[in-house]
Amino acid sequence: xxxxxxxxxxxxxxxxxxxxxxxxxxxxxxxxxxxxxxxxxxxxxxxxxxxxxxxxxxxxxxxxxxxxxxxxxxxxxxxxxxxxxxxxxxxxxxxxxxxxxxxxxxxxxxxxxxxxxxxxxxxxxxxxxxxxxxxxxxxxxxxxxxxxxxxxxxxxxxxxxxxxxxxxxxxxxxxxxxxxxxxxxxxxxxxxxxxxxxxxxxxxxxxxxxxxxxxxxxxxxxxxxxxxxxxxxxxxxxxxxxxxxxxxxxxxxxxxxxxxxxxxxxxxxxxxxxxxxxxxxxxxxxxxxxxxxxxxxxxxxxxxxxxxxxxxxxxxxxxxxxxxxxxxxxxxxxxxxxxxxxxxxxxxxxxxxxxxxxxxxxxxxxxxxxxxxxxxxxxxxxxxxxxxxxxxxxxxxxxxxx
Amino acid sequence: xxxxxxxxxxxxxxxxxxxxxxxxxxxxxxxxxxxxxxxxxxxxxxxxxxxxxxxxxxxxxxxxxxxxxxxxxxxxxxxxxxxxxxxxxxxxxxxxxxxxxxxxxxxxxxxxxxxxxxxxxxxxxxxxxxxxxxxxxxxxxxxxxxxxxxxxxxxxxxxxxxxxxxxxxxxxxxxxxxxxxxxxxxxxxxxxxxxxxxxxxxxxxxxxxxxxxxxxxxxxxxxxxxxxxxxxxxxxxxxxxxxxxxxxxxxxxxxxxxxxxxxxxxxxxxxxxxxxxxxxxxxxxxxxxxxx
Numbered sequence: 208x209x210x211x212x213x214x215x216x217x218x219x220x221x222x223x224x225x226x227x228x229x230x231x232x233x234x235x236x237x238x239x240x241x242x243x244x245x246x247x248x249x250x251x252x253x254x255x256x257x258x259x260x261x262x263x264x265x266x267x268x269x270x271x272x273x274x275x276x277x278x279x280x281x282x283x284x285x286x287x288x289x290x291x292x293x294x295x296x297x298x299x300x301x302x303x304x305x306x307x308x309x310x311x312x313x314x315x316x317x318x319x320x321x322x323x324x325x326x327x328x329x330x331x332x333x334x335x336x337x338x339x340x341x342x343x344x345x346x347x348x349x350x351x352x353x354x355x356x357x358x359x360x361x362x363x364x365x366x367x368x369x370x371x372x373x374x375x376x377x378x379x380x381x382x383x384x385x386x387x388x389x390x391x392x393x394x395x396x397x398x399x400x401x402x403x404x405x406x407x408x409x410x411x412x413x414x415x416x417x418x419x420x421x422x423x424x425x426x427x428x429x430x431x432x433x434x435x436x437x438x439x440x441x442x443x444x445x446x447x448x449x450x451x452x453x454x455x456x457x458x459x460x461x462x463x464x465x466x467x468x469x470x471x472x473x474x475x476x477x478x479x480x481x482x483x484x485x486x487x488x489x490x491x492x493x494x495x496x497x498x499x500x501x502x503x504x505x506x507x508x509x510x511x512x513x514x515x516x517x518x519x520x521x522x523x524x525x526x527x528x529x530x531x532x533x534x535x536x537x538x539x540x541x542x543x544x545x546x547x548x549x550x551x552x553x554x555x556x557x558x559x560x561x562x563x564x565x566x567x568x569x570x571x572x573x574x575x576x577x578x579x580x581x582x583x584x585x586x587x588x589x590x591x592x593x594x595x596x597x598x599x600x601x602x603x604x605x606x607x608x609x
Numbered sequence: 610x611x612x613x614x615x616x617x618x619x620x621x622x623x624x625x626x627x628x629x630x631x632x633x634x635x636x637x638x639x640x641x642x643x644x645x646x647x648x649x650x651x652x653x654x655x656x657x658x659x660x661x662x663x664x665x666x667x668x669x670x671x672x673x674x675x676x677x678x679x680x681x682x683x684x685x686x687x688x689x690x691x692x693x694x695x696x697x698x699x700x701x702x703x704x705x706x707x708x709x710x711x712x713x714x715x716x717x718x719x720x721x722x723x724x725x726x727x728x729x730x731x732x733x734x735x736x737x738x739x740x741x742x743x744x745x746x747x748x749x750x751x752x753x754x755x756x757x758x759x760x761x762x763x764x765x766x767x768x769x770x771x772x773x774x775x776x777x778x779x780x781x782x783x784x785x786x787x788x789x790x791x792x793x794x795x796x797x798x799x800x801x802x803x804x805x806x807x808x809x810x811x812x813x814x815x816x817x818x819x820x821x822x823x824x825x826x827x828x829x830x831x832x833x834x835x836x837x838x839x840x841x842x843x844x845x846x847x848x849x850x851x852x853x854x855x856x857x858x859x860x861x862x863x864x865x866x867x868x869x870x871x872x873x874x875x876x877x878x879x880x881x882x883x884x885x886x887x888x889x890x891x892x893x894x895x896x897x898x899x900x901x
Contacts, residue, residue, distance in 0.1 A: 254827055256727035391871045418870035424822045427621040427749035428866045431614065434747075448729040449823025457749050460740050481731040 242285040243278070243542055243552070245270065245535060246311030246335070248301040248321060253292035255317065255340070257447070258472070258527035262340065263288065264517070265524070265531025266315060272513040279539055280546045287311065295320045302328075311335055312552045313538035315531070319343040319393065322355055329354050329554070336541060336557040338534050340527075342471060344397050347581040354554040356561055356582035358534045359494035360608070362394075362444065365470045366402035368492050368587040368606045373440050373468075374409040375603075383439035386415035388429070388454060395421075395445025398470075402442070414438050419450060426450045430457040433465070443469040452482050455489065466490065468589070474599070475526045479592055487594035490602065494587045495533055495572050498524040499598050504571015506536065533572050540564065558582075575605040616746045618866045619859060624748060624756040626858020628814050631759040632831070633838040633850035634766065635811035639687075641783040641845045642803030644703070645695060648710040651832020652717035653690075653808050654815025657683030658732065658824050659725050661816045665733045672735030680812045687808025691801050718826050730824040732816070755817035762813055763851070766806070770847075779803060783845070834861075837877050841884045843894020853892060 247266060250259035270286040278284055287309050289301035298321035305311055316322040316339035323345065329337055330353065337355045344363040346352050360368060373383050387402060389395035399416070406413050414436040417429045433441065433454070441458075443451050446469070455467050467489050469478075474491025476499075482489075496502040498511065510532055514524050544560035545552055566576040577584045585608035590599035632654065639647045647653075660682040664675035690713055698706045741753040770776035781789040782799040790796050819828060838857045842849025857877050864876035890896055 252722065252727070254727065254825070256722070257729065420865070420870055420873050425621070425625045425749075425752060425818075425862075426822075427625075427752050428618050428862045429870070430749065431617050431621065431747065432866060435611075435614065448731065449825075452731055452823065453751075453821065456738070460738060460750070461747070477729065481729070 240278075240282045242283045244305075244309045244311040245284060245286045245313050245315070245538060246302070246305040246309060247286065247288035247315035248291045248298035248317045248339075249288045249315065250293035250317045250340075251290040253294065255293040257477075258340065258525070259290075259293070259317065261525045261527035262315070262317075262531040264514075264521075265528040266535055268510075268513045268517045268528075269532045269535035271517065272509060273535070273539060279542050284539075285309070288315075291317055291321075293317060295324055299325060306332065306335065312542055312557070313337070315339045315534060316341065316355075319346070322346060322352070326352050326355065333554045334552070336538070336554055336561065338537065340530070343394075344401065347583050349582060352582070354558055356537070356558075356579070358530060358537055358584065359471065360492075360585045360587050361583050362398035362470060363401035363405075364583060364585040364608055365492045365587060366398040366442065366444070367405050367585075367608050369442055369468050369470075369589070370402065370405050370409055370411060371606055371608075372490075372492075372589045372603050374411060376439075382410045382412065384412045384414045384436070385440045385442060386417065386433055386436065386438035387413060388417045388419065388433075388441055388443050390421045390445030391418045392421050392445055398444060421445075424450060426453050427457060430454060430461070433458060434461050434463065437463060438465055440466050440468060443467065443473055446473050447475075448473070448477055448481055451478065451489075452485060455482075456485055459485075468492070471526065471530075474590065476523060476598070477525070479594060479597055479599075482594075484594045486592045489592045490589050491599065492587045493526065493590050493599070494584060495526065495529040496574060497526070497590065497599050498529060500601070502571055502574060504569075506570025506572050508571070510572070529572070533569070536569065536572065537561070537564075540567065573605070575607060577607070580608075613745060614866075615863075617748070618863055620743065620746050620748050621752060622859035622862030623855055624752040624858075625862060626855035627756040627759050627763075628818055628854075629835055629838050629858045630851045630854025631763060631810050631814040631817075632835040633842065633854045634763065634847060635807040635809070635814070636835060636839045637807075637842075637845065637847055637850040638779075638810065639803050639807035640839075641847070642779055643691075643695070643800045645706050645710065646703070646844070647807070648707060648832065649690070649714040649717065649829075650807075650811050650835065651829030652714040653683055653687055654811045654818070654831065655721060655824070655826070655828040656686055656717050656815075657808075657812030658815040658819035658828065659721050659730075661819070662725070662730055662732055662824065665735065672733060676735070676813075676816060679816055680809055683812025683815065684805045684809035687804040687811075688801055690808075691804035695804070696797070696800070714829060714832075718829065721826050727826055732820045732824060734820075736820060749821075751821045755821060759814060759817060762810060766810065767847075775802060779806075834874075834877070837881050840891055841881055843891030845895055846891065846893035849891055849893030 249263050250256055266286050270284050273284050287305050291297040291301055298317055302325055314335050314337045316337050319341040322341050338358050342357050342362050344361045346355050346357055347361050376383050403413050458465055469491045474493050479486045541557045541560045545556045550556040564579040568576050577586050588601055588605045589603035591602045593600050636650050657679045661675050661679035664670045664678050665672045736751050736754040741748045741750050778794045778799050782796055838853045842853030861873045861877055865873040
């Protein structure tokens with residue numbers, strides 16, 4: 208508050224014009240209104256901290272940016288978070304604490320486990336809309352999770368986008384073959400059954416289906432299985448880095464010309480940074496433009512400017528940052544639509560506002576207008592690693608699933 | 610039955626089992642000499658692998674300089690842990706000592722996250738990349754060369770324990786601490802030596818396993834897989850650790866290949882359950898083992 212008064216005072220003195228002073232003071236005056244709270248259970252430590260710190264940065268930067276734009280309908284935005292170490296019980300405790308003290312309109316959940324666990328409480332409270340790090344297919348069940356949405360395609364929808372791309376690569380009437388490789392976790396298994404069903408619809412044969420134990424493991428036996436079926440494509444899911452590198456390196460050592468693809472959390476620059484030249488040709492499905500892509504748009508430019516302003520030394524911002532920013536963008540849009548309709552910020556009203564999003568221009572964060580379907584944004588694009596350039600480059604148009 | 614496939618799978622499993630045997634050896638050396646079940650063995654492996662990353666990746670030293678430095682660093686860590694945290698626990702109940710090792714594991718995870726962050730890492734590639742063929746059987750080069758390096762250390766250890774003064778002192782202490790003490794053996798020094806040697810074996814295995822499967826602060830969980838190996842082989846049996854290590858590595862791989870990755874762990878735990886029923890002290894362990 209004191210800072211705002213100082214800011215206002217400086218602006219008044221500097222401009223020396225009543226009109227200008229009134230204009231420029233408007234955002235600051237907005238800060239006096241009741242804030243709209245974005246809450247968050249954020250994994251700043253623990254196994255997901257590599258993404259959590261960027262998620263936190265994305266939410267912080269977005270909040271600063273939206274406040275610099277006058278907040279939402281003149282109301283300031285406040286971001287309140289707690290570190291959860293990616294543990295469900297701590298995420299739940301953080302939610303209860305933040306809900307009790309700040310009544311957040313929207314909330315960032317750090318895991319599928321947390322979002323499923325908190326669902327009944329969220330449903331009974333009825334005043335918070337939640338999204339977060341999870342792209343779990345289960346969350347598209349509007350009956351069970353009416354107040355939770357996915358800030359992009361679900362994992363099953365990601366597989367759908369990948370399979371559409373693979374189907375497009377078929378030549379002379381022959382469909383490519385595919386193998387699914389996934390971790391033995393809830394995360395890993397999420398899209399497999401739907402992926403197989405979608406592959407069958409598209410006429411793509413799933414020639415192998417490999418589950419790996421989570422953690423640091425030797426996968427040479429699994430590679431031997433893949434050598435026998437020689438898939439044209441291998442789709443990974445449920446990993447961040449390892450064992451994707453081992454599959455790629457070993458299969459290439461065997462002389463296979465298989466192409467490798469992955470979903471959101473295994474399609475960040477980490478793969479390029481850690482694998483170097485071995486990452487070349489790896490493809491990922493990504494619903495957002497990469498921070499260092501050649502794409503642009505008013506919101507994407509604003510994101511880059513804010514990121515640069517908040518930490519000029521940071522350079523590239525990972526996909527977790529982009530994802531967090533997009534989450535907050537959706538929250539803003541939903542809150543704005545609800546307030547514009549003269550309704551209260553209840554979970555029901557906000558969920559209805561979310562469902563009303565159709566052909567929404569995200570200002571370049573996503574390259575085409577998007578429409579919400581089953582509380583998700585079923586859109587994405589296939590990007591391929593150019594190891595020499597050290598970045599992902601688009602190899603498909605934007606694919607919006609019906 | 611595709612025998613070529615079975616042969617290749619078995620070879621991969623046996624090679625991986627060799628690395629399990631090396632970790633198990635580290636576990637057994639410490640237990641045999643000091644009667645401490647070291648639940649931090651996985652984290653000591655992890656720490657050594659991060660040291661390798663720092664030397665070979667961060668400082669850009671040659672991998673063949675970084676490897677011994679990392680292994681020595683890991684073994685010194687074991688020695689320091691023994692001297693500062695385990696030795697003061699002498700005479701306390703085994704449960705208390707086990708809890709200390711679990712605490713050490715947590716501290717090491719926190720330390721690694723603090724220094725190297727929680728980001729997943731890959732070690733700089735340092736093993737030959739050309740495919741290895743044994744007859745018609747393919748073997749992934751990292752596994753093949755990792756096995757050879759691990760086997761070399763195993764042989765050095767076995768010779769050392771058999772023929773050197775230090776090795777005899779260690780075996781004497783393991784057989785009967787009071788008798789060893791009365792014969793003038795510095796038992797405390799032997800305890801420290803056991804931690805240093807045990808951690809050295811684990812550290813080498815840590816770098817080799819991380820070179821294959823990647824590295825993260827959760828890497829130490831592999832220590833739990835090896836716990837199965839040492840219980841099956843016998844907590845105080847070096848021979849048991851070697852045989853059970855190779856066997857469990859083979860079983861895990863074959864079960865994963867034929868039944869699916871989700872059956873790797875159930876297969877090994879089934880063997881563990883059967884062994885515990887038939888021979889509670891392990892295949893090659895002695896009856897005096899005090900269970901905690």
